[in-house]
Structure formats: C-alpha cells, structure tokens
Amino acid sequence: MIEAVNISKSFDNIKAVDQVSIKIQEGNVFGFVGTNGAGKSTLLRILSGIIRPDSGEARIDGMEIFENVNAKELFFYISDDQYFFNNATPKEMKKFYGSFYSKFDNERFDILMEKFELAQNRKISTFSKGMKKQLSVIIGICANTKYLFCDETFDGLDPVIRQAVKSIIAKEIADRKMTTVIASHNLRELEDICDHVGLLHKGGILVSKDLYDMKLNIHKVQCVFQDEDDINKVFDKLDIIKQEKRGSLYTITSRGNRDEISRVFDGLSPVFYEVLPLSLEEIFISETEVVGYDIKKLIS
Amino acid sequence: MTSKSSFLKLQKEDIKRRIWSISLSMLAFFLLYTLVCAMRVSNYGKISGSNDWNYRQLVNFMGPNNEYLMMITIVASVVIGLSGFFYLHSRRKVDLFHSIPVRRERMFAAVYINGLLIYLVPYLINMLLCMVILSINNYMTVEVFVTALFTFGVNVIYYCLMYTVTIIALMLTGNIVVSFLGSMVFFIYGLFVTWLIETYFTSFFRSYYEFAVFDKLYATLSPIGSYVKTSSLLRDGGVNLNQLFSILIVVALTLALIAFAVFLYKKRPSESAGNAMVFEISKPIIKLALVIPISLAGGIMFMSISNNDSKGWLIFGLIFSLLISYGIVETIYNFDIRKAFSGKYYLLASALTVAVIASIFQFDLFKYDSYIPKKKNIETMSVVIYGLDNQITYYNYYGNTNRYISPQEYQLNNMKIKDFDSAYSIVEMGIEYLDESKDIPPWLTEWNEKEYRYIVRYNLKNGKEVHKQYVVPIDVSYDHLQEVFEDLDFKKGHYPIYNWEVSSIQMVSSYNDFGEKSFSLSLEDKSKLLGIFKEELSALKMEEVSKTQPVAKLQFQTRDISETYYVYPSYTRTINFLKEHGFDAVSVSEKDNIEKIVIQNPNALYKDDKDKVESLQIGEKEYTSPESIGEIYSSLVSDEYYHNNRILIDVESSINVTVTFKLDDYGNHINKWYYFRKGEIPDFVKKDIGIQ
Numbered sequence: 001m002i003e004a005v006n007i008s009k010s011f012d013n014i015k016a017v018d019q020v021s022i023k024i025q026e027g028n029v030f031g032f033v034g035t036n037g038a039g040k041s042t043l044l045r046i047l048s049g050i051i052r053p054d055s056g057e058a059r060i061d062g063m064e065i066f067e068n069v070n071a072k073e074l075f076f077y078i079s080d081d082q083y084f085f086n087n088a089t090p091k092e093m094k095k096f097y098g099s100f101y102s103k104f105d106n107e108r109f110d111i112l113m114e115k116f117e118l119a120q121n122r123k124i125s126t127f128s129k130g131m132k133k134q135l136s137v138i139i140g141i142c143a144n145t146k147y148l149f150c151d152e153t154f155d156g157l158d159p160v161i162r163q164a165v166k167s168i169i170a171k172e173i174a175d176r177k178m179t180t181v182i183a184s185h186n187l188r189e190l191e192d193i194c195d196h197v198g199l200l201h202k203g204g205i206l207v208s209k210d211l212y213d214m215k216l217n218i219h220k221v222q223c224v225f226q227d228e229d230d231i232n233k234v235f236d237k238l239d240i241i242k243q244e245k246r247g248s249l250y251t252i253t254s255r256g257n258r259d260e261i262s263r264v265f266d267g268l269s270p271v272f273y274e275v276l277p278l279s280l281e282e283i284f285i286s287e288t289e290v291v292g293y294d295i296k297k298l299i300s
Numbered sequence: 301m302t303s304k305s306s307f308l309k310l311q312k313e314d315i316k317r318r319i320w321s322i323s324l325s326m327l328a329f330f331l332l333y334t335l336v337c338a339m340r341v342s343n344y345g346k347i348s349g350s351n352d353w354n355y356r357q358l359v360n361f362m363g364p365n366n367e368y369l370m371m372i373t374i375v376a377s378v379v380i381g382l383s384g385f386f387y388l389h390s391r392r393k394v395d396l397f398h399s400i401p402v403r404r405e406r407m408f409a410a411v412y413i414n415g416l417l418i419y420l421v422p423y424l425i426n427m428l429l430c431m432v433i434l435s436i437n438n439y440m441t442v443e444v445f446v447t448a449l450f451t452f453g454v455n456v457i458y459y460c461l462m463y464t465v466t467i468i469a470l471m472l473t474g475n476i477v478v479s480f481l482g483s484m485v486f487f488i489y490g491l492f493v494t495w496l497i498e499t500y501f502t503s504f505f506r507s508y509y510e511f512a513v514f515d516k517l518y519a520t521l522s523p524i525g526s527y528v529k530t531s532s533l534l535r536d537g538g539v540n541l542n543q544l545f546s547i548l549i550v551v552a553l554t555l556a557l558i559a560f561a562v563f564l565y566k567k568r569p570s571e572s573a574g575n576a577m578v579f580e581i582s583k584p585i586i587k588l589a590l591v592i593p594i595s596l597a598g599g600i601m602f603m604s605i606s607n608n609d610s611k612g613w614l615i616f617g618l619i620f621s622l623l624i625s626y627g628i629v630e631t632i633y634n635f636d637i638r639k640a641f642s643g644k645y646y647l648l649a650s651a652l653t654v655a656v657i658a659s660i661f662q663f664d665l666f667k668y669d670s671y672i673p674k675k676k677n678i679e680t681m682s683v684v685i686y687g688l689d690n691q692i693t694y695y696n697y698y699g700n701t702n703r704y705i706s707p708q709e710y711q712l713n714n715m716k717i718k719d720f721d722s723a724y725s726i727v728e729m730g731i732e733y734l735d736e737s738k739d740i741p742p743w744l745t746e747w748n749e750k751e752y753r754y755i756v757r758y759n760l761k762n763g764k765e766v767h768k769q770y771v772v773p774i775d776v777s778y779d780h781l782q783e784v785f786e787d788l789d790f791k792k793g794h795y796p797i798y799n800w801e802v803s804s805i806q807m808v809s810s811y812n813d814f815g816e817k818s819f820s821l822s823l824e825d826k827s828k829l830l831g832i833f834k835e836e837l838s839a840l841k842m843e844e845v846s847k848t849q850p851v852a853k854l855q856f857q858t859r860d861i862s863e864t865y866y867v868y869p870s871y872t873r874t875i876n877f878l879k880e881h882g883f884d885a886v887s888v889s890e891k892d893n894i895e896k897i898v899i900q901n902p903n904a905l906y907k908d909d910k911d912k913v914e915s916l917q918i919g920e921k922e923y924t925s926p927e928s929i930g931e932i933y934s935s936l937v938s939d940e941y942y943h944n945n946r947i948l949i950d951v952e953s954s955i956n957v958t959v960t961f962k963l964d965d966y967g968n969h970i971n972k973w974y975y976f977r978k979g980e981i982p983d984f985v986k987k988d989i990g991i992q
Contacts, residue, residue, distance in 0.1 A: 011571060045395065045570070045571075048395075048399045049398070049399065050394065050395055050398045050399050050570045051569070051570050051571055052569065067403065067404060067566075069401045069402065069403055070401075072399065072400065072401035072402075073401040076399075077395065077399040079392065079395040079396075079399075081392055082392070082395075082396070083390070083392035083393050083395065083396045085316075085317055086317070092316075095313075096313050097400075099306070099309040099310070099312075099313055100309075100400045100401055100402060101400075101401070
C-alpha cells in the first residue's frame, strides 16, 4: 500500500502540494487528475522518492520512500518526459534498467518491442514523441515492479496505441496485481482504467473517491411528468445533487443506486424517465459543485 | 543494489556515458605527455651521465612542475568534474537517476571514482609509454622512474582536490554556466583576494614590504595556487618533510571536501535543477564574498587608472563596482535583470563593509605605517640595505642545484641581528621620514644619493615575523648604518661566503685590471684562505668601503655558481696569501700604468663675448703628465665600485672621467670610467673644464 500523510511541498513560496493525504490500495489503478500546476507531478515525484516533502510522510508498504533503496525497488517511475541517454538505443536502455531492477523481464521487453513495432537497435533520439512514450511504458512494465507510477503517460499516444497500452497495464494488474498510479490532466483518459481517482487542485485534494462506488451511487435521470406535483415528490424522495429543466424535460443528478431511483419513479407514473450512468467527468463536476467549486473551470 | 557487483554495474553504466571524456583525457595525455616526451628525447640525443643537462631536463620533464601535466590536471579536474555530475542540472535526468533504486552515496561514489579513473588511467598508460620511450633511448633510470611515480602521486592528489572543489561548486549551483563560474571562483578566489590585499597594502601603506606574506594565503585559499606552489617547491627543493607534510594536509583536506561534497549531494534538493543557486543559505555568503572584494578591486583600479591616485576616482570605483557586481550576482541568482537590486539589506551591508575596509586603508586607522614592535618583543632583526654591495649575487641551495634568489629574500632569511639598537633606530628615522618619501614608488630601489631603501624583518619572540620597508636619509642615519654594517650578525647574513662549506669550493681565482690568477689550492689552503678572508671581512669598516678603492677581486666558485668579493687594502693577510700563491694585488698598481686621463664636463658653460650669448658645451681636457695623473687619480673612484656601493660613496656624478691604462708594451690599452669623489676635484681640473 502507498500512503501519503499530510504531505506538503513548496517551491520558492509557491505551495505545489498542500497537506495531501491519500491511501492507494494494492492492485488498484489510482488516478490523479487536475489542471496543469495542480501538483500531480510533484506528488508523483514525492511518491517516487525524487523529491523530499517539506512536511508529512510518504510510505510504500510501510517503508519511507525517500533515500530508501528497498522502497524504490518496489516501483518504477515513468516521468512525463522520460530521459533516455544521448545516442542510446532501446536495447541499451534495457541493459541500463536491467542493472537496477532485479526482476527486469528482458524477454517480455523483446516481445513488447516487437508488438509495438519499435526497433531495439534504433537510436531513441530518432523516435517520435509517441514512440518514446511507448518505450517508457514498455520499460516500466518490464521492470516488473509491484507499483508503476505514470505521469501523463497517455499524453501523445494515438488512440490505438493508447488502448494497447491500457490493455497491457490491465493485463499486468490482472496477472500480478500490479498497482498503478497515473497522473493526468485528462479525466476521460482515466475513466476506463482507474479504480480510484483523486482530484487535485492548487496542491490540495478536492475529492478522492472509488470510481466504482461513485458510479454506482450517482445517476442522471431524464424525465417528463404530466403533473408538476410529481416532480416535487421526486425531489423529496431522492438526494438530488443537481437539476435542470428544458421545456418539460427534467435532467436530475441524484445520489442512490439504479434500483432505488427507478423505484421512486415507478411509483409516480411519469410520462417518460430514463436512468443513465454518469461519466467520470460528470461525476466530478457534480461532486465538486457540491463542495463549492466550479469544476468546469478546473478540468478539461 | 547492495552488492559489489551492482556497484560495478553502476560504474559501468556511468562510464558508458562518458566515453567522450575518456577519449579527450587520453588524447590530451598522449599529445602533451607522450608525444612531447618523444620529441624531447629525439632532440636531446645521447646523454653522458646523470649530470648531463639533457638528462636533467628529462628528469624535470618527468617530475613535478611539468607545465603540460599541470595544465591537463587543472583542465581535466574541471571538465570531468562538471561532466560527471552535470545530470543534477536537468530535471529529466534527475528524475531518472533519483528514482532508480540506488542510494545517493553509492551513486556519488560511482560517478566520483569514474571521474578519477578517467584522469588516472590515461595518465598511467601514457606514463608507461613515456618510460618505454625513455628506456629505448637509454634515458631510463631509477631516478626517472621514482620521479615519474612521485609526480604521478602528487598530480593525482591535486587532481582529486581540484576535481572535488569543482564538484562542490556544481553541488551548490543548478546551472552549468553558474557551476563553471563557481568552479573558477573557487579556483582563483584565493589568488584574487591575495592580489587585492597586496594591492591595497602597496597602494596605501608606504612601509609595507611585499615579502611572501600572502604566499601562504593564496596557497591556502586557492587549489591552483597550492598546486603550483607545491609543485615548484618540489621541483626546486626535492622532497623534504615540510613538503610531505603539506601534501598530507592536502590529502586530509581533499578527504574532508569529498565528505562535504557527499553531504551536499545528499542534501541537494532534486527540484533545484535549473536554479542558479541550490542552497538558500549559501546565497548571501557567496554574494558578499564576491561583491565586497570585487568592489574593492574596482575602487583601486579606478584610482590607479586616474594616474594621480585620485581619491575621488577611488570612491567612484568602489560605488560603481559595488552596484555592477551586486547587480550581476542578483541577476544570476534570479535569472531576472529586474531583480538586480533586490535584497537591499545585503546591498547596504556590502556597501558598509566596503566603506569600512577602504577607510581602514585610506586613513590608516590601525596605524600600520607607524607600527614598530616593542624592543622587548623582538628576538632578532634582519635588514636589507639597498645600494650596498650590489656586486653580490645570492643563491639558495635546492636539492642538488643552486638557484638564484633575490638579495632581499636571502638576507632576510639568513640574517639574525641580536644587538639591534642601531637597526631599530634607523627604522624610527624611516617612520619620521614617511611623509617626505611618499612620492617614491615602493618598487624603486635607487633614485638619488641622499636616501636609501631600508627593509627590515622583525623576528619576534612569539615566532611571528613582521616585514617593513622605509626610505631613510643617509646623512642622519650614517652613524647607525655604520654600526649595523660592522655588526658580525649583519655581515653573516649579508655576505653569503659565511655560509659556504670549504668542500663545496672547487676553484678560487683573483684578478684586477692588470692580472688574474686561478689558484690550485689544496683543501687545507682553501680552508686557510676562507678563514683569513672571513676574519678580515668581519673586521671591515664601513669607512673603508666608503673612502678607499679595493685592490683586487676574489672569486670563489662551486660546481655551478660563483661569488666575487672585493679585496680591500686592509685585508693584508688575504693579500699576502694571494701573493704567496702567485698573485700580487698591490705591487702593480693602476696608477703606475695610466697612459692618460680624459675629463669631460658636459654642463660646461662658455661665453661668446661677441654675441653675448651663453651656451652649454662639453668642456673636455686630456691629462698625460705623471704629476697631473697622480693628483687626479687619487681623487677618483671607479664607476663600477661606485654603483655597487652608491649609498656610501658621494661623487661628482656630472663629471665624466675616462682613464686609459696601458696593458703591455705592445700598445694594448684599456679604458675605464671613473668619478671624482665629492668635493675632491683638483682646482686645475676645475679651471680646465669650466667648473665655476
């Protein structure tokens, strides 16, 4: 388990991370989302032991991370702009990382490189940005660590490769319960892969929730009632977060599972109603509006 | 990553990325060491023995103070130091290196040791190549081997020192340009501060004498200074305990600096990559350490340029340099010119410090010029009197060779006057005379016949040494000067012959204008002559130097140097010894062999009665009669003798006297130049050459 307790970090009087506390369970895919400068990369660099927090503690499997080789052997960090040595080839980088990660899977590396059609003996400096991203993910996967930290890893990948990378990560999670922490400014990118999402803004965590729970417990209902009194009964019986009316069509966002919500509507005989799942973005918009933020301005 | 093999892997991965610096190091050593060695060997040809000049040159080439090796060592320490840890300046690289499971100490050790190997291995390979070349050409001896190996050790030690200093500069900064500047500051700061202090002392204090006072300072504050000094001392003096001790100190210091570099590496925040300065705490220290001396240097430079030591330009220079240097440092710190004058309290503190230091020098607030140690605190004194016995050259015995050193250095180091009342009194006169002598630049040794420069070293009872120099008028100090001159302690430090071993004297000869003789003396004879000569030299009075003319010169010669001393008429036992061994210094006198004397008065004033015009012309007169020659010659002093003892001899310097001697019956003759002693021009000569 990765645990951060009241972590703060400032750069020249600017608070990059402010009193952040999170717990990331094993086997989870945890997504940090937020705008540029929200503190995602800083938090990830703290969790990778690159930066020492000004205050608070970052632990991995109960071990302090900073300057702890045992802790660092448990994860691989893919930065948003991974560095490859000048004139190095993927093969050389494989050797380099293989020297430091005892479980580095050379065979898997070769297979994945072939799958992604990346030449092992070509100089990395001639690779496109997307190809470098693919290579960094392949190295990260093949490092065979318990945890994988990815900073804006999907940024710059074409949709096909993005899906391929996601499926590889998903396979690793399924096969060896790898825990993945992904930082991204794009909620939609994380929606189909993350179990848990933390929304960062100005260094602090606004919301941190389990995605499955969130999706099960919040729904959007589009409905039309003949009698206006019925809609008021809906408002009374459901935990409404948000409601909109366009003509006679109501769009309601409400807490509660699908059955509970359907039961309320069935009892009131509306002209029409439909219970719809919310996208991750919609859930966050709703949740953060509740706590007073205009989320539309915060996420892309 | 805890095993030994994993450390080797780390080193291997690091070295893979530093192929270019290995190639550069190899190439530099090959071109400037192996190739130069081969070229020299091919130029020198065969040698005749261990004292052969060519052989000695090669031993020197393989030894300390080889400029090529020193240059490689200095440049390599900076280039390899910066390139090894350069990754700390890039966020991308830091993310990679600091996220992998390696402890920072281990990472530091791998990169540090590789940096050492990049210098050390090419050096060793090329040293072996040099030895092969020397062996093939029969130059290889145990001495060459030991010298090369010892030099290797010294260079590696100083490489480590400078390499570590470069790394520390890099650890303190987050940008390659600033790191390079930081290294340069660390390298030359000591030299700069030493220069600055000496310049201020020389410019403001008239009694300041520059005598290696700050040598220790620059060698301590500057790794390059220490390297150059130690190397030249090792070359000159060979290995002795002092040198070994100072090398041990360098080793200890390097180890301490390595520990400090590791500490900085561990403390260095990864996020500082790209910043000018890494540690907030070091910012003001470095800022003040740069701005204050640069401002003071600016002040003194403007004052010097103004040509008349203008205090207005000094103040302008101080303020101008303060603002410029402060602005540059702040701009570098912030990478923003708009913040050039941020941190006004530091600017104010710098300005105040500069003002205080400048005032101390300008107003001599600590009374430096008038300071004189109390007599009770003085153990002995050493003095140097300019314009006395200029014919003597001074040497110091280094290893197996003698090297020239300045008369000041020799005398100050070798003279210990215990009865120093007179020497002390001359200092007091010098202090009284400070204002009158303010326009005489400190580097000028001779300017007129009325004053002389007087350097003094107080060897204090607490072990300290104080050096001062003064300008003293001859007339008021003559009696004290006489007492100093006649003190045996003075003579022992003034005349190197007192320190010579009889066994080192290989040849003795004596000569004057009418003859010369090289003596074949046994060791016993040499010892006897040296004994007699030293006794008579000890009894020599200043009055005799002043009023008489030596009858001959006596030359003592060792394997590589020679010293010449005057033989005065009072040296009767020396003269007799020389006569017994075939050289008669007194029977054949110059006076008896004079053919003619020509006297010129370039300033003679002639009147043209017709036109009532006065004009300057040369008044010249030639004398050939024995009576005239006899009278004139007794008033003359040779120009060579006068210039060697000018403070004791007063002459009519405006009158030129040329004496023509006949050497033999075949018409060979020689011209010598003389002056009349002051006030001793015969009346008939005055009349003849137009002296009023």
